[in-house]
Amino acid sequence: MTSTDMGIRSDPLxxxxxxxxxxxxxxxxxxxxxxxxxEIVD
Incomplete structure (x- = not known):
């Protein structure tokens, strides 16, 4: 399932x-x- 299948459209900007x-x-x-x-803390 792609984002267009769910009705979500990407903004080109x-x-x-x-x-x-x-x-x-x-x-x-x-x-x-x-x-x-x-720093990365575990």
């Missing part, structure tokens, strides 16, 4: 913005982990 921001946000997260600004 939101989709494009998500694709543009995904990589920089992952890189920022990686840098913050390396600098120990944030």
């Amino acid at each position: 939101t989709s494009a913005l998500t694709q543009v921001l995904t990589v920089p946000l992952r890189q920022l997260y990686a840098v913050l982990l390396r600098l120990e600004v944030i």
Whole structure:
């Protein structure tokens, strides 16, 4: 079942913005982990 089968339509602007921001946000997260600004707690 796809999202169109459920009547949910994707917004092209939101989709494009998500694709543009995904990589920089992952890189920022990686840098913050390396600098120990944030840490993962089990």
